[in-house]
Amino acid sequence: MPDISAGRLAADDYGKNFSDVHPPLGAHEAVVESDRCYFCFDAPCTNACPTSIDIPLFIRKIGTGNVEGAAETIFASNILGGMCARVCPTETLCEEACVRNVAEEKPVRIGLLQRHATDRYLESHSTYGIRAPATGRKVAVVGAGPAGLACAHELALKGHDVTIVEARGKAGGLNEFGIAAYKATDGFAQREVDFVLGIGGITIEAGKALGRDYSLADLRAKYDAVFLGLGLQAVNALGVEGEETAGVVDAVRWIEDLRQSPDKSTIEVGSRVVVIGGGMTAVDAAVQAKKLGADEVTIAYRRGPAEMGASRYEQELAQVNGVRILHWVAPRQVVSEGNAVAAVDFERTALDASGRLTGTGRTLRLAADQVMKAIGQTFVSGPVETVALDGGRIAVDEEMRTSLAKVWAGGDCVRGGEDLTVQAVDHGKRAALSIHAALSA
Amino acid sequence: MADLRSNFLGIKSPNPFWLASAPPTDKKYNVERAFRAGWGGVVWKTLGEDPAVVNVNGPRYGAIHAGDRRLAGLNNIELITDRPLELNLREIAEVKKAWPDRALVVSLMVPCEERNWKSIIARVEETGADGLELNFGCPHGMSERGMGSAVGQVPEYIEMVARWCKEATRMPVIVKLTPNITDIRYPARAAKKGGADAVSLINTINSIVAVDLDSFAPVPTIDGKGSHGGYCGPAVKPIALNMVGEIARDPETYGLPISGIGGIETWRDAAEYIALGCGTVQVCTAVMTYGFKIVEEMIDGMKKYMDSHGFSTIEDFRGLAVKNISDWKYLNLNYIAKAKIDQDLCIKCGRCHIACEDTSHQAITHMVDGVRHFEVKDEECVGCNLCVNVCPVDGCITMQPMAPGSVDPRTGKVVSPQYANWTTHPNNPSAVAAE
Numbered sequence: 004m005p006d007i008s009a010g011r012l013a014a015d016d017y018g019k020n021f022s023d024v025h026p027p028l029g030a031h032e033a034v035v036e037s038d039r040c041y042f043c044f045d046a047p048c049t050n051a052c053p054t055s056i057d058i059p060l061f062i063r064k065i066g067t068g069n070v071e072g073a074a075e076t077i078f079a080s081n082i083l084g085g086m087c088a089r090v091c092p093t094e095t096l097c098e099e100a101c102v103r104n105v106a107e108e109k110p111v112r113i114g115l116l117q118r119h120a121t122d123r124y125l126e127s128h129s130t131y132g133i134r135a136p137a138t139g140r141k142v143a144v145v146g147a148g149p150a151g152l153a154c155a156h157e158l159a160l161k162g163h164d165v166t167i168v169e170a171r172g173k174a175g176g177l178n179e180f181g182i183a184a185y186k187a188t189d190g191f192a193q194r195e196v197d198f199v200l201g202i203g204g205i206t207i208e209a210g211k212a213l214g215r216d217y218s219l220a221d222l223r224a225k226y227d228a229v230f231l232g233l234g235l236q237a238v239n240a241l242g243v244e245g246e247e248t249a250g251v252v253d254a255v256r257w258i259e260d261l262r263q264s265p266d267k268s269t270i271e272v273g274s275r276v277v278v279i280g281g282g283m284t285a286v287d288a289a290v291q292a293k294k295l296g297a298d299e300v301t302i303a304y305r306r307g308p309a310e311m312g313a314s315r316y317e318q319e320l321a322q323v324n325g326v327r328i329l330h331w332v333a334p335r336q337v338v339s340e341g342n343a344v345a346a347v348d349f350e351r352t353a354l355d356a357s358g359r360l361t362g363t364g365r366t367l368r369l370a371a372d373q374v375m376k377a378i379g380q381t382f383v384s385g386p387v388e389t390v391a392l393d394g395g396r397i398a399v400d401e402e403m404r405t406s407l408a409k410v411w412a413g414g415d416c417v418r419g420g421e422d423l424t425v426q427a428v429d430h431g432k433r434a435a436l437s438i439h440a441a442l443s444a
Numbered sequence: 445m446a447d448l449r450s451n452f453l454g455i456k457s458p459n460p461f462w463l464a465s466a467p468p469t470d471k472k473y474n475v476e477r478a479f480r481a482g483w484g485g486v487v488w489k490t491l492g493e494d495p496a497v498v499n500v501n502g503p504r505y506g507a508i509h510a511g512d513r514r515l516a517g518l519n520n521i522e523l524i525t526d527r528p529l530e531l532n533l534r535e536i537a538e539v540k541k542a543w544p545d546r547a548l549v550v551s552l553m554v555p556c557e558e559r560n561w562k563s564i565i566a567r568v569e570e571t572g573a574d575g576l577e578l579n580f581g582c583p584h585g586m587s588e589r590g591m592g593s594a595v596g597q598v599p600e601y602i603e604m605v606a607r608w609c610k611e612a613t614r615m616p617v618i619v620k621l622t623p624n625i626t627d628i629r630y631p632a633r634a635a636k637k638g639g640a641d642a643v644s645l646i647n648t649i650n651s652i653v654a655v656d657l658d659s660f661a662p663v664p665t666i667d668g669k670g671s672h673g674g675y676c677g678p679a680v681k682p683i684a685l686n687m688v689g690e691i692a693r694d695p696e697t698y699g700l701p702i703s704g705i706g707g708i709e710t711w712r713d714a715a716e717y718i719a720l721g722c723g724t725v726q727v728c729t730a731v732m733t734y735g736f737k738i739v740e741e742m743i744d745g746m747k748k749y750m751d752s753h754g755f756s757t758i759e760d761f762r763g764l765a766v767k768n769i770s771d772w773k774y775l776n777l778n779y780i781a782k783a784k785i786d787q788d789l790c791i792k793c794g795r796c797h798i799a800c801e802d803t804s805h806q807a808i809t810h811m812v813d814g815v816r817h818f819e820v821k822d823e824e825c826v827g828c829n830l831c832v833n834v835c836p837v838d839g840c841i842t843m844q845p846m847a848p849g850s851v852d853p854r855t856g857k858v859v860s861p862q863y864a865n866w867t868t869h870p871n872n873p874s875a876v877a878a879e
Contacts, residue, residue, distance in 0.1 A: 035512055035513075043795065044794030045810060046794075105791035
């Protein structure tokens with residue numbers, strides 16, 4: 004019988020394993036680190052940030068003891084700056100661009116400085132910004148994830164009344180349901196939602212799904228504008244024999260259950276876990292499986308380290324936590340014993356002469372008690388009716404306008420979405436500014 | 445191997461690194477620790493008459509910091525020694541006896557009367573100390589009582605007291621100058637006229653180091669009030685170097701031995717003072733920041749520098765920079781330099797660009813062919829050196845002189861091989877025709 008069980012660890016270990024993966028900077032550390040910033044002209048870090056946070060300015064404010072002002076600089080560009088400080092792959096964004104890399108290969112720790120400023124701010128402020136006088140205009144935002152929240156906050160600032168319709172029981176989107184537990188501890192996602200909503204003028208209607216409880220046509224009739232921040236709904240299938248076997252789980256769902264569970268010891272995990280995929284979700288699932296007490300966790304990915312969706316930093320995080328990463332293997336069959344998973348058969352892959360991924364005929368069997376599928380999610384387009392798609396997701400222009408009048412979209416559900424909180428925030432903000440311009444015209 | 449031994453006014457020490465008269469030299473305990481650490485000599489903290497002065501019982505120091513809280517400047521309101529004269533004299537004698545190879549100079553400050561000076565000198569005489577330093581420098585506290593900088597600001601007093609002291613002692617007399625004057629040459633000339641064997645400078649600079657923005661009082665704050673204090677540390681070094689240079693090149697004081705003081709932290713700082721003519725240097729703030737151990741770096745670094753330049757004693761390079769201090773009007777206006785950015789070292793922070801663009805001559809690019817790229821536009825560059833100074837990478841931007849005969853793209857004129865200065869320049873209303 005496969006070895007899958009909950010409660011593998013002593014009670015104390017759960018708290019330790021799921022505490023902050025990157026402890027925050029102390030006040031002294033923050034000042035020391037802020038001294039390292041060169042206050043670059045036309046700063047490469049700011050240019051690398053999807054939300055264009057004025058990073059040198061906020062760091063300079065930390066250095067002068069003006070932490071509150073630092074946070075305001077951040078929130079002016081990115082209202083979810085607190086979560087982005089925790090989950091952004093800074094090593095491929097601002098910190099990769101930091102000029103300190105050139106001479107020292109050691110960037111200013113921008114992410115941790117941003118967290119320092121935003122954490123302090125949230126401790127003493129219920130929101131950021133002051134609303135403009137009411138415009139009387141009403142906007143519907145579908146989805147209370149990062150894109151929708153950023154859009155709603157910006158619209159509320161401009162004086163519009165916003166209604167967020169959210170299919171789930173509570174707001175937050177992937178920040179609440181998708182991010183690894185050790186990246187957003189102590190209920191941070193909900194505290195940030197409260198902070199965003201604190202601006203006023205935003206109503207949330209939870210538990211109402213587009214296409215089920217109401218239609219896009221309803222929204223267009225009732226509101227002056229609509230923003231779609233739907234995210235992705237379906238999980239890609241492996242497309243191999245045995246995929247339906249007991250013990251094969253969807254990593255996104257498993258992470259969500261773990262995240263929503265106040266008692267991590269109730270979450271079942273296998274002794275030997277195989278995670279199939281190469282993105283952030285694969286790493287989040289694998290690391291958390293290890294932290295729940297799995298004995299052996301392997302990430303199996305069909306290409307090499309450079310092609311992984313997970314950043315190099317995330318790959319190292321997995322390895323440091325004892326996860327093995329196996330490259331150049333593609334799943335061919337889930338092997339079962341009785342009615343449960345026993346192993347996964349892989350074929351070793353390689354690039355052919357023309358650079359295409361191909362099987363080599365050589366195979367490998369990994370014994371497994373639990374298999375987690377993390378090979379990406381897809382957009383379910385039914386509910387958006389006649390909105391034009393591109394590559395299976397919603398087509399938008401520079402201002403995040405869809406093909407349908409009065410309808411904007413952003414986040415993972417649009418073409419070019421990158422599964423990044425910070426990019427979703429940028430989409431939401433840009434859409435809000437476009438909506439505001441349209442409503443003010 | 446370089447020989448660091450120093451002979452200053454006949455006072456011998458194993459190296460020219462002395463501790464200045466200040467808290468680190470207030471008593472036997474500290475001085476012996478300094479000697480064990482390797483310091484060549486000390487100037488004992490200033491003695492006064494009994495009853496001893498009293499110090500404030502609140503904070504005595506304030507500071508300004510550079511990045512990473514590196515102490516850049518220190519300010520103090522501490523007075524001269526607050527220990528009984530007898531105790532200090534006894535310890536001075538003990539230390540001198542135990543450490544005969546080290547320099548031990550005694551700093552003095554008493555009211556401006558001949559009998560006061562002569563009386564204390566007679567007592568110091570008995571300790572076997574090597575020399576005297578007359579403290580005409582401290583700008584705080586004692587100056588309110590007509591001592592310290594109150595004397596140092598009046599050249600006639602300096603000359604008078606120096607003369608009394610020279611009459612009263614076998615020991616060499618060093619006059620310590622205050623920088624809180626308009627022209628340092630006058631007090632130096634007065635010291636020489638009074639017969640002083642040397643000058644030492646600078647003492648601390650009058651300062652308010654900071655204002656507390658909650659209590660609205662100067663720092664350091666004593667029960668809600670603050671007083672101006674004496675400023676020292678790395679930040680004052682440029683001021684001190686200039687004053688040393690002025691005295692070194694003044695025809696009236698040329699050759700007068702100088703002990704250099706002000707912001708010395710490393711062998712390099714010390715070597716700069718020696719290049720400007722100093723026979724010894726005195727250190728205080730650096731040891732108050734890092735402890736006595738820094739002298740090990742100073743000794744080793746100085747030796748390495750001297751070896752690399754073929755100097756066997758400090759006399760071999762002492763004063764070599766004096767002849768190169770010039771009045772502005774004699775600087776060669778035909779010397780033309782352009783900044784050059786080493787693209788391999790450039791980290792693309794853009795500080796050179798924004799400094800030049802916002803505040804200077806718009807002579808550095810930030811974008812070339814759509815790519816972030818910082819390069820000097822020779823046709824705009826006046827060679828001001830600002831970019832060199834704001835660049836965070838040492839050696840990345842350098843000033844390169846243009847060869848005579850080449851054309852300066854900024855002016856379109858051929859670079860002349862001839863030396864020509866302001867005194868002969870056609871724009872100078874008082875120009876004299878070049879001959």
